[in-house]
Amino acid sequence: MAFLKKLAVAAVMTATAASAVGSASADETSKLQQVLDRGYLILGTGSTNPPWHFVDSDNKLKGFDVDMGRLVAKALFGDPDKIEYVQQSGDARIPNLVTDKVDMTCQFMTVTAERAQQIEFTIPYYREGVGLLLMANGDYADYDALKAAGDDITVAVLQNVYAEEMVHAALPDADVDQYDSVDLMYQALNSGRAEAAATDQSALRWFMVQNPDRYKDAGYAWNPQSYSCGVKPGDQRWLNFVNTVLHEGMTGVEFPFYAESFKTWFGEDLDTPKIGFPVEYK
Amino acid sequence: MNFSLFLTELWNARLSLLSGLGNTILISAASVVLGSVLGVFIGLAMTYGAKWLRFIVRLYIDFLRGTPVFVLILACFYILSVVGLDLTAFQAGVLALTLFCSSHVGEIVRGALIAIPAGQTEAAKSVGLTFGQTFVYVLLPQALRQILPTWVNTATEIVKASTLLSIIGVVELLLATQQVISRTYLSLEFYLFAGFVYFLLNFVIEQAGRAVERRISIP
Incomplete structure (x- = not known):
């Protein structure tokens, strides 16, 4: 059987x-x-x-x-x-x-x-990689100034599973505000709700070309992703x-x-x- | 706020915004009409149905009213396609809003019907009217006065809930606005504008409702 x-x-x-x-x-x-x-x-x-x-x-x-x-x-x-x-x-x-x-x-x-x-x-x-967008006339000159500021700064970022982790990889103490879309993130930067916007290098470059002299790149890129x-x-x-x-x-x-x-x-x-x-x- | 830049971009985007507004109106109108028709039957079943029918309809109403519209929309779009009913985003959205509207209208109709004194139905029966005739000629005209203000309220709720269809990719006024914002980065200006248009739309609905109310009110 x-x-x-x-x-x-x-x-x-x-x-x-x-x-x-x-x-x-x-x-x-x-x-x-x-x-x-x-x-x-x-x-x-x-x-x-x-x-x-x-x-x-x-x-x-x-x-x-x-x-x-x-x-x-x-x-x-x-x-x-x-x-x-x-x-x-x-x-x-x-x-x-x-x-x-x-x-x-x-x-x-x-x-x-x-x-x-x-x-x-x-x-x-x-x-893709991530960079930091700053206001050209803002209080922070570059990535080193942001890092030195510790938890005094807020970074705006597009909503993502890894968003918080991603920002903290570059700026360990910064506050992170997540936004639903890119325009809201830039709005946060424009209105001073955030000192920097962490965004993809591609979007950052495209935005800076569209708005000459208004923004600057903090000069640091990290977080490779396919x-x-x-x-x-x-x-x-x-x-x-x-x-x-x-x-x-x-x-x-x-x-x-x-x-x-x-x-x-x-x-x-x-x-x-x-x-x-x-x-x-x- | 750069006003002239906003006006220029508004003019550039007029066609996509208008088509978004058209979709919002179409979705809302279809959902309110279909939902109201379904809702009247639900209200009738709730008031005059057999016990088992009232139980089922009660479950239906409570389930739909107790679920966020957003969840209903996602369920109509994704869960129905898993069981083989493949609706487009537009159809799924209208279905969800119709179901939501019907549960509210059902409650409104039920409330209005039980507020009518039983003597009315008895009088109609005694002169030999059928149930259908009683409902159309005796009960509905009286119930309508009760129904109208809350029904208009439900219609404006549906207009506002139609914005949620943007999540499943229906390009209604909100998503059309977001698309313009993503190109122009004028988020404050265009969101204010969209809010103003939604207000206008609902203001017109409310005024139309008031006008009908005045017309049918007993002097």
Whole structure:
């Protein structure tokens, strides 16, 4: 009897494993095929954080995140505009992926191990760091002055799981005020509710270019983090496809598209990837 | 506050703000109309239903009134899609506000109906009116006078609650405003402006409600 039982269990397990393999390898169930059949990509992104994703004065979504989605749409349909945007708040990024509201999300999403347990990240398309923005005519000259001030200063920061920890890594004694959006954070700095705003280097540069002579960079950057798009877990075919598109945007045939976007939003010209030995294995 | 800069940016953003306002009005109107229709049936069931029906409806009302609108919106958007009902953000938001509105209107209708003396229903029965006729010709006109002021109040609540739809990505007036702010960084000015527009919207609703009240009041 015991033998028969073992045999039965083994048979069931084999059958389950076989069917699992079968469904995983079936292409027609992949998101890739669904998106191709649908004829447009559903991209989850925000609409209130330049230069990543924001509504320009011509009422169109623009930014570096949006361009990453456009790169994928171009790869799918030969047309970067075949996208339906789902304008979501930061909190909605993971729920919208898991419940299939979007095909992928590109919304300055920091890669963390916790998030990677809930969704699958693509390869990173940007490496972000944090800097400190000060008023040009403020009481503190630079990072050293801020650090010397100890707990006399308040630092405004965009709401984030790691926000407090992040600020304290650079300014251990400073008070931290978290804000829902970038504009409120800058407002805190403008109105004197905060002495400095800790924000991403990319946003900081973009803001300083837009408001010349009003602000200054405290001259210290820390906290490297990778930005990746996210997809719903369990669809290797779709993940591989998006990875390939992003990878070739940064190193291959779509490099001009990626480089032009980078120049537009971060004001920096990228060097063409070195021809010959693949640059990513250097 | 740089007023001329604000006016310039306001003019630049007029189309997106107008479309946001349009969405706010559409969401509010749809939710109030649907919620009121549903609410009248709930009020009727609460007042005249069998015991088991009253129990179920009581649970429905208490559950919806005891839940933050925000949670209702998230539930309609995410939980329904897990069980296979895939609504767009707009539909899910309208559904949530409709349910919320119906629970409030249900209570309002119930209160108004039990405030009408039982003699009215008895008189209607004695002249041979059916229940439907009694409700439409005898009870509803009298109940309406009780219902209207609180109903207008509920409508303004719904307009304000519609701002919560911005969280699930419906570009109504608040999210449209936030989008303009993220581009212009004029947060104080544009938030004040949005607040003023919401006030105007609710002021118009209240005045319209007052006008109807005057019309139907017994001199």
